[in-house]
Amino acid sequence: MIYDILIIGGGVTGTAVARELSRYQLSIALLEKEAELAFGVSKSNSGIVHPGTQNPPDSLKGRLCVRGNKLLRGLSREIGVYFKQVGELIIITTAADLPRLQKLLSDGRKLGVRGLRIVDRKWLAKNEPNLSSAVPYALYAPTAGIISPYRLVYDLAENAAANGVEIFTDQLVTGVKKGRGFIVETTRRKFEARFMVNAAGLYADEVAALYGAADFKITPRKGEEYLLDKKRENLTRHIIFPLPTDKGKGMLVIKTSDGNPMIGPTAEDIEDKTDLSTTAEGFRKVTDSVREMAPCLDTRDIIAYFAGLRPVSGADFIIRAETALPGIVTVAGIQSPGLTASPAIAEYVVRLLRKAGLNLRRKKHFQKYRPATSHLFASSVRRIRGLLERDPSYGDIVCRCELVSAREIREAVRRGARTMDGVKFRTRAQAGRCHGGFCTTRIMKIIAEELKLPLTAVTKKGAGSELVTGDRRAPV
Amino acid sequence: MRRYELVIVGGGPAGLAAAIAAADRGARNILLLERDQYLGGILNQCIHPGFGLQYFREELTGPEYAARFIAELPKYPQIEISRRSFAVKVTARKEITYLKPGCCETIKAGAVIMATGCRERTREMIHIPGDRPAGVFSAGLAQKLLNIEGLLPGKEVVIIGSGDIGLIMARRLTLEGARVKAVLEIQEKSAGLTRNVVQCLEDFNIPLYLRHQVLKISGRGRVAGVTVLNMQENKTFELACDTVLVSVGLLPERDIFADLSGLPGLFVCGNADKVYDLVDNVTRDSKKTGFLAVEYLRSKNAE
Ligand SMILES: Cc1cc2nc3c(=O)[nH]c(=O)nc-3n(C[C@H](O)[C@H](O)[C@H](O)COP(=O)(O)OP(=O)(O)OC[C@H]3O[C@@H](n4cnc5c(N)ncnc54)[C@H](O)[C@@H]3O)c2cc1C
Ligand SMILES: Cc1cc2nc3c(=O)[nH]c(=O)nc-3n(C[C@H](O)[C@H](O)[C@H](O)COP(=O)(O)OP(=O)(O)OC[C@H]3O[C@@H](n4cnc5c(N)ncnc54)[C@H](O)[C@@H]3O)c2cc1C
Numbered sequence: 001m002i003y004d005i006l007i008i009g010g011g012v013t014g015t016a017v018a019r020e021l022s023r024y025q026l027s028i029a030l031l032e033k034e035a036e037l038a039f040g041v042s043k044s045n046s047g048i049v050h051p052g053t054q055n056p057p058d059s060l061k062g063r064l065c066v067r068g069n070k071l072l073r074g075l076s077r078e079i080g081v082y083f084k085q086v087g088e089l090i091i092i093t094t095a096a097d098l099p100r101l102q103k104l105l106s107d108g109r110k111l112g113v114r115g116l117r118i119v120d121r122k123w124l125a126k127n128e129p130n131l132s133s134a135v136p137y138a139l140y141a142p143t144a145g146i147i148s149p150y151r152l153v154y155d156l157a158e159n160a161a162a163n164g165v166e167i168f169t170d171q172l173v174t175g176v177k178k179g180r181g182f183i184v185e186t187t188r189r190k191f192e193a194r195f196m197v198n199a200a201g202l203y204a205d206e207v208a209a210l211y212g213a214a215d216f217k218i219t220p221r222k223g224e225e226y227l228l229d230k231k232r233e234n235l236t237r238h239i240i241f242p243l244p245t246d247k248g249k250g251m252l253v254i255k256t257s258d259g260n261p262m263i264g265p266t267a268e269d270i271e272d273k274t275d276l277s278t279t280a281e282g283f284r285k286v287t288d289s290v291r292e293m294a295p296c297l298d299t300r301d302i303i304a305y306f307a308g309l310r311p312v313s314g315a316d317f318i319i320r321a322e323t324a325l326p327g328i329v330t331v332a333g334i335q336s337p338g339l340t341a342s343p344a345i346a347e348y349v350v351r352l353l354r355k356a357g358l359n360l361r362r363k364k365h366f367q368k369y370r371p372a373t374s375h376l377f378a379s380s381v382r383r384i385r386g387l388l389e390r391d392p393s394y395g396d397i398v399c400r401c402e403l404v405s406a407r408e409i410r411e412a413v414r415r416g417a418r419t420m421d422g423v424k425f426r427t428r429a430q431a432g433r434c435h436g437g438f439c440t441t442r443i444m445k446i447i448a449e450e451l452k453l454p455l456t457a458v459t460k461k462g463a464g465s466e467l468v469t470g471d472r473r474a475p476v
Numbered sequence: 477m478r479r480y481e482l483v484i485v486g487g488g489p490a491g492l493a494a495a496i497a498a499a500d501r502g503a504r505n506i507l508l509l510e511r512d513q514y515l516g517g518i519l520n521q522c523i524h525p526g527f528g529l530q531y532f533r534e535e536l537t538g539p540e541y542a543a544r545f546i547a548e549l550p551k552y553p554q555i556e557i558s559r560r561s562f563a564v565k566v567t568a569r570k571e572i573t574y575l576k577p578g579c580c581e582t583i584k585a586g587a588v589i590m591a592t593g594c595r596e597r598t599r600e601m602i603h604i605p606g607d608r609p610a611g612v613f614s615a616g617l618a619q620k621l622l623n624i625e626g627l628l629p630g631k632e633v634v635i636i637g638s639g640d641i642g643l644i645m646a647r648r649l650t651l652e653g654a655r656v657k658a659v660l661e662i663q664e665k666s667a668g669l670t671r672n673v674v675q676c677l678e679d680f681n682i683p684l685y686l687r688h689q690v691l692k693i694s695g696r697g698r699v700a701g702v703t704v705l706n707m708q709e710n711k712t713f714e715l716a717c718d719t720v721l722v723s724v725g726l727l728p729e730r731d732i733f734a735d736l737s738g739l740p741g742l743f744v745c746g747n748a749d750k751v752y753d754l755v756d757n758v759t760r761d762s763k764k765t766g767f768l769a770v771e772y773l774r775s776k777n778a779e
Pocket of ligand 2: 486487488490491509510511512515517519521527541561562563564591592593594595596615616617619641644679704726732738745746747748752753755756758776
């Protein structure tokens with residue numbers, strides 16, 4: 001079969017493009033090299049829906065960020081993903097920096113960021129009591145929000161699939177040839193399509209090189225993040241930023257959609273696109289600089305940490321139709337605020353495809369809505385009783401730290417989870433204090449049962465990350 | 477709302493001893509909530525001997541020790557056992573909400589005993605940097621994988637921390653054909669019982685490195701190795717392995733009643749109260765807690 005469009009990359013960019021295109025009468029396939037979607041940059045970030053400040057007023061990413069912030073509100077309702085507006089504060093530690101804050105304010109206004117204003121010590125003392133009293137002023141951006149980055153990807157993908165998009169995982173794209181349209185080779189098979197979108201994140205340069213567009217290079221910039229116990233949910237009321245530098249937005253106190261505060265990220269240019277290790281140095285940098293903003297930080301509250309890699313290529317996003325190869329759109333250098341901008345990037349990509357000759361006819365029966373996934377941890381006792389009537393196994397608790405039932409885990413697998421990490425991202429099981437100490441074996445069994453795999457084939461995050469090395473019950 | 481004189485949360489050795497003691501002292505209706513489908517708590521995965529030397533004056537395995545108490549239960553019709561029942565909330569009015577398949581119920585208790593056991597400290601709590609591959613387990617999880625599920629967690633193993641569970645797992649994994657390359661301990665002496673150091677490490681020629689700190693865990697898919705600092709000589713070296721067990725201590729599991737400390741009529745026993753080395757002492761102390769709960773109920777009735 002010849003698809004109208006192939007999308008390479010199942011991160012937030014690729015899935016947002018897929019969902020946007022699924023409004024139209026088109027045959028679409030999305031290819032992802034990992035065992036599951038959202039296993040690239042989109043799984044390890046700060047989860048902030050940025051208001052659009054901290055971007056130059058003439059930048060593409062600034063424009064798309066402001067637009068994305070607006071679109072995500074409606075989109076999150078449509079596809080049933082939790083979004084919360086919490087507001088952010090960009091702080092200064094000396095009044096001498098006030099002009100820089102005013103510059104951010106006027107840049108932000110030029111971009112159309114709503115509600116920006118500078119607040120003083122008195123306002124801060126009342127509205128952000130845990131903030132260091134050494135902060136004289138801050139820029140307040142009320143439209144900043146939080147979202148679960150991986151659940152956004154999964155819910156976009158699920159809604160896209162409900163509207164006909166075919167999703168293929170474990171498909172590393174290794175070659176692109178010109179046929180009547182394009183012939184895309186993966187490690188498993190060939191796909192043919194008339195149009196193509198490269199949304200390959202860190203590897204967008206390598207995928208572009210496959211079709212001869214080797215004029216840019218992506219350098220990973222590592223960001224380490226440290227999650228705190230939910231008990232500290234109220235460490236701060238807003239997301240707290242220092243003044244941005246050329247290296248990025250600096251180290252923040254972040255609120256996450258699951259309630260755990262998070263601190264970070266660092267910003268370190270590295271070579272290796274697979275290096276997601278955290279370091280003792282990163283730990284020190286993050287905790288030292290956050291302590292300056294929130295002196296009550298206690299490192300004993302840290303329950304998890306990870307690193308993500310920003311796909312950096314110059315200062316701005318690269319989103320372009322390849323003029324030498326009509327039919328291909330390249331989406332590269334999608335560093336922060338790529339998560340926020342994703343729905344706006346999707347609109348922009350669709351416009352480029354239309355210009356390149358793609359015929360867009362709306363579907364009569366586009367399914368705009370996706371029912372929200374039920375999570376016990378977010379349900380009242382009354383709602384839990386309702387769920388139990390629907391399915392008794394909502395009462396069969398597997399993960400005790402985060403209150404996740406067997407039913408939720410089974411459902412996650414039925415909705416596409418293939419690995420322990422995939423179950424964790426979708427349900428939060430194993431994401432709490434004990435890190436799977438109690439629930440790992442139960443989750444392994446549910447995955448094995450649902451996917452009809454032997455327990456020895458259950459992985460943490462895809463082939464090569466098998467959890468156990470042998471089954472002693474097997475007959476010798 | 478159903479009412480019970482006494483509700484016990486947790487059916488490990490602590491909860492079992494408290495329930496039986498309270499019944500012996502005259503408590504007339506007791507509900508014991510256990511999250512698992514089996515009673516016995518963590519003892520079910522402790523298939524090695526060494527339990528009961530003090531309490532029963534004989535050497536039993538963990539499941540045998542638990543079975544002694546479970547076998548008593550039919551004599552106590554006043555103890556109602558609810559398995560697969562997870563307590564999610566306890567309020568200051570001693571109302572307890574629990575979930576079990578098909579059911580979410582809130583009950584009212586005259587007195588409550590929390591016997592929820594403990595959980596293990598994790599790699600994250602001691603901030604070991606590096607990669608986050610498959611093959612990093614807490615020692616108790618490795619014990620469960622092997623002893624309950626029959627799954628071998630790995631072949632070439634390094635154990636971080638020399639707590640008792642780590643020592644016992646060093647021997648257990650060796651008996652299953654895995655190679656335990658080292659037990660690394662940051663302190664000057666082992667955190668475990670001397671008998672475990674001798675019987676689990678020395679008897680099997682497993683090296684224990686004292687004053688050694690793990691600086692990094694490496695590996696992309698599965699664990700590939702650890703970087704270790706010899707603190708005495710200030711030298712680092714690499715150890716290749718496919719599995720890391722973390723055995724760096726236990727923490728009482730008190731989250732669901734953390735805000736209620738000091739509440740009259742709320743009692744805590746076993747590992748939820750403090751971390752015990754020996755289960756015999758858990759039984760001894762938890763029986764006392766059962767008695768105390770009955771005394772509390774009597775004094776309240778007298779009022
Ligand atoms: C530390 C950190 C913090 C951040 N914080 C924020 C924030 O708070 N707010 C915000 O808006 N943004 C934030 N970002 C940015 C945001 O995470 C990214 O912009 C966004 O996730 C990029 O998504 P993507 O889909 O383009 O890339 P990815 O998620 O990497 O998706 C690309 C996909 O393509 C796949 N792929 C690659 N090569 C191939 C191939 N050859 N064949 C098949 N598949 C392939 C990859 O496996 C991957 O899944 C942050 C980033 C980092 C690193
Ligand atoms: C991994 C591990 C290995 C050990 N090995 C040994 C050993 O070899 N030798 C030794 O002497 N001691 C050992 N110990 C110490 C041992 O735990 C104690 O001696 C004893 O088991 C503690 O009894 P307990 O009843 O307090 O806790 P547990 O045995 O842990 O029992 C607690 C019970 O409470 C249940 N529970 C918890 N929360 C809830 C809730 N909210 N609702 C309902 N039920 C709940 C749990 O499912 C569990 O069954 C070990 C401990 C651990 C953690």
